[in-house]
Amino acid sequence: MAAQLYKTESGRLFHAGAIAIITVGLPARGKTHISRALGRYLCWLGVPTQTFHVGQYRRKLVQKYSSHDFFDPANEMTTPQRQQAANEALDDMIAFLLGGGQVGIYDGSNATVEWRSHMLDRLQKNNIQTVFIESVCNDETIVDENIRNVKANSEDYRGWKLEDAIADFKERIKVTIPFYQTIEDESLSYIKLINVDQQIIVNNVQGFLPSRIVFYLMNLHTAPRAIYFARNGYSSGENSYKADSPLSEEGHRYAKNLKQVITKRLQEREAQGDSPNNQLKIWTSTRCYSYSTAEYFNDHPVRHRKSLAEINPGICDGLTNAEIQAKYPDEYEAHLRDNYRHRYPRGESYHDLAVRLESVILELEHEKQDVLIIAHESVLRCLYAYFRGIRPERAIPDIAMPRNVLLEIRPSAYGIREMKIGIPRE
Amino acid sequence: MNHNNRVACVMVGLPARGKTYIAQKVCRYLQWVGIQTKVFNVGNYRRQLTGAQTDHSFFDPHNEEASQLRLQCAIEALNDMLRWFKKDHGVVGIYDATNSTASRRRLLRERLEAADIQVMFIESVCDAEDIVLRNIMQVKLNSPDYADGVESETIVNDFRARIEHYEGVYEPVTEDESTFVKMVNVGSKVIINRICGYLQSRVVYYLMNLHIVPRAIFFSRHGESMYNVLGKLGGDSDLSPRGRKYSEALPGLISKHLDGQNLTVWTSTMRRTIQTGQHLPYPKLQWKALDELDAGVCDGLTYEDVEQQYPEDFALRDDDKFNYRYRGGESYRDVVLRLEPVIMELERQHNILIVGHQAILRCIYAYYLNYSHEELPYIKIPLHTVLKLTPRAYGCDVEQYKFDIEAVDTYRANPKRPSSLKRVGAHTPTTSADLRA
Structure with missing residues (x-):
């Protein structure tokens, strides 16, 4: 745990319960990028956070990636495996949130209304607040860049030729499109990102952490810089x-x-x-x-x-370590025990x-x-x-x-x- | 602030959608963090031009003569805003009017962008009838547009007719190429389009944290401390015996004024505020950001010591107390910046009691009551006194409860300045107690 905004008597973040953040979107819409950045930020805020990438569960289950056929929702052969990966990730996330975690980030395409309401159902039963983050991208250049720079280098395509990997990934998107349903239910809590940061729609999102997440997303960009x-x-x-x-x-x-x-x-x-x-x-x-x-x-x-x-440095201003040890032995000991959280008096x-x-x-x-x-x-x-x-x-x-x-x-x-x-x- | 970072927030929305409320709040917040901000309310120009009391027919789009006058007011306000950006180095100008048609917004955008000012539309959409009615009742009944003694039903009807005139021509913001934030039914849905610049994202974040549920914010300084008794600055001393008495009396008074509602207590991480809050039977949070202004090398000295040991600093501080930074310590300006997350959180919360320190409470008080930076370091926040702030649509009610427990007076007036300072902004709080010197 890092930088909580304040300290509570119980040591837990005060005004937020368990929250599940679920990404929604076609492949190559930057969902993983968003999940990772958010995870990093929330960790920094001192919120116990864990990200569950469905892709990693799938890779564990099916070690060798063959081609986009695997992802075709119409492919009945692979449906059980895809479902198993999705369910395992969900089980793990719920276990994490019930075991003291505060935010679980579920990174997958979660493309259908049916699957999303199934997830929501399970999460609600466990008293977990759910916020969807849908990434919509109708700017082809952003998608292309993402495929070229990120996806074509993923583990799935190890040993592939770049152009073959790109072509296969585009097929992967294509087979998903007919099954993809954008979020329309206004009773849900969701954040829609359109073309990364061009437009953000925030629906029915309340609470301390969700509002900070929106603020963070408003500032996130992918332009290269140093x-x-x-x-x-x-x-x-x-x-x-x-x-x-x-x-x-x-x-x-x-x-x-x-x-x-x-x-x-x-x-x-x-x-x-x-x-x-x-x-x-x-x-x-x-x-x-x-x-x-x-x-x-x-x-x-x-x-x-x-x-x-x-x-x-508070009362230790100007002192060397040896002087601190001699003058304030108790504080010195406490500092050695936890040099991240220990605060010298007045410091x-x-x-x-x-x-x-x-x-x-x-x-x-x-x-x-x-x-x-x-x-x-x-x-x-x-x-x-x-x-x-x-x-x-x-x-x-x-x-x-x-x-x-x-x-x-x-x-x-x-x-x-x-x-x-x-x-x-x- | 960089020249390129100038922003015009242009309000959009039907009457009684809380535009003026939002405009004033954003203005107050930005001024408080030190950003040069001003509201240009077109309604005020109209009232000047035509006199206050006009009935709804003035707002009928078919009333050509009136339309012409309304356009004239809009242009005058715009010209004034442009002049203010140029002459007074304004950073954020807020243009408060209905701006309900795409053509009006285009006109504003062209003029502003030609002057190298970024335009951000802030649209408030509300189709919840109860919210609109509440707004008419709360705000418009006291509007200068209606004379005293007019029946409230007459006002509501006239105002509804005024809204209808606008509804006929209203075009919601759909200009995808421009920057806008659209708030539907007080934040239940927010659409944020093409935000550019950190400043804009901060304004949006602030807007998202606003709510209109009634609540109260209580302020109390810590009870009298041993350092207070000795006349010393800073330190981390314990409460004096009188301070302890205050901490014992505090729970009774708070519960009396709370009417059984929930409350959360915020303290700093210093002993004197924690000890003051120790008998309060509510959830408590400690904020490092609420710690007292750090007096650096002067910590632990008396004012007399400071005057002797650092005569130059002592004089400099009186010249500009807001900006004076203690050697190795902080200025009031520094404190305002570190309090910003606290303010953001206060906007989101319901009932809160802050057990704080003199400089800290001055800064937060100044935010709610719109004191200028010159005035802020001289606000009187006496010991052993509870202040109750009740934010209202346009301002903030203040009640003051003094305990009958003696304490030293830690107030030090500015010897160089008379106490007749001017207050910034257009809004006047309806305070019941004057806390200034």
Whole structure:
């Protein structure tokens, strides 16, 4: 569990029960992309979430994929297997939600009214709120791109020629179309996404989590871009949060080198025709050594954001680990036991930091331009964990974010690609 | 705020669909988070041009003379809005009128887009008769369009006739190429089309969280703390004996004013608010975001200490208290930003009691009562006093209950400024207690 918005006496998220999110749509409508992104976001919010991909159940059941015939709803031979996969995924999701899970995401095409009402029936009997997310796409170019970039590389087509895989997948869509029924029942809770983010219809959706999900979906996009992480330059003077010291000489050197490294990288990407229209934006915190590190980027828009400030150390400000141990042994012990959640008196925990970074994450999801974030390592750890889908618990405080490295992250449908570029010290 | 990010929210909908309510709320919310926002209400232009009391025949589309006048008002309001964007560096302008025809909307779009302003239509559709009637009763009966003493039945009938004139020509927004959000029956269905920009998505998210179920929000500062007694800033001290007495008296007063309804208590993560809430028999939540403004290096000092040790800072803070950020700490502006999720959640919730801190409650209070950023840091929120806020369609009722338990006065007036500050926005709250200095 990560960044719950608040703490309750029982430790459970307060104003939401168990929720099932069910994707609906023809193949290659970005359902898996949406499921994954949502799963990542909800995990980040501290909501116990699990995604159930029907495709994975099917692959377990039928190890070797032959061709689109398997998916033809008129194919009676394969119907039992398809049903078995769908039912197993549903069983597992219900078990997860009854066993303490809060959100289950059921990723499949769920194309018929009959099957959907069967699911709804079973979920309602178990007191589980259901929200459908239907992805409708009538823009062929989006579908084509999705088939080419995502589907043709899936496990089903290992060893296939690209063009054969594309042709087979298109057949897979074609056989499904006659059986596909869009959601029309206005009594259901549903969200319809039309051509990714062009239009969103929200019907009968209430509650804290569902409304956050809509907000998140409004900001989700699939346009290619890069996000860069770099640490603040070295500060001069005392090692103190409250002092808010300026950059040291070494810090200024670092800032200049950072500028050079990223400029070179952007030119390189431009030469490769990689998102050439992007214009780099820079976000820093409102701490002196953070915004001063961006001082040399006078040709890029720079934004100072308070929410990007590092963890407030509270009463331990300016102390070394040994001093903390000597002065506040109990707190020190508690911190060792849980360095993600423990908050030094008057300070912040990683958990608190993660909550405060939520608006940054949404805005970052929304941003179509490249962004360079210059911040403290605690902040970069949290942001990185979000993009990598790292389960926070103990992991976040130990993620390595070395000082002289520029980290490049490229979000894509199934996870992220990353690249580390050294920043010279001299 | 970047020049390219200017947005015009153009309201669309039949009369009595809550357009003005939505426009005012969005305006208040954006102003509060520090975005330059203003509402341009075409009805006000009409009332200026023709005088207030006009009966429904003025809104008959076949009444050519009146149609001409109405168009003139629409253009004047639009011109004023464009001028405001240009001269006053406005960021979000809200154009509040029925804008019920596609041709009117085209005209607005052309003029606004020519000025490099993004247009977002906000349409409120309502076919639930009870909601419309409730809106007429609640709002229109007090409208300046009807003089005092007119029978309410006469008003309702005249207003219904006015709605009928519009219904004949009303064309719902179907312009797929434009950005719009369509809300059907107060959010039971929402259609969001071509949202571009984070700012727009935030406005939509805010709209989705609004509800119209009546509720009350109670505010209480923590009971008097040991630091209050010592005159020190910040800290995480326990309650004083008088503070403990207050915490014991609080449950009685709250239950008296709650009429048996449900309540949830929100506190900060600091000892003094948790201790103050400890005897309240309701579900409780702790929010880190509700912790008191962080005074950085000045934490634990008295005002006198600050004046001596950081004379420059002390003076700077008096010059611009809203924007002054304590060394290594926070400003009021920082606090407003971190409180935004709290406000969002408050909009969604029903009855809430916030046991909070002086600076925090000032910020939340300013949101509900539309105080300017200059005024906000000087709002009086005394100790051992409960405030009850009841949000209404246009404003917010405030009741104040003072306990008979003594406490120190932590209010510090601005020595440099007289207390006659102006309030922003068009709306005037119907407060029963004036909390300003």
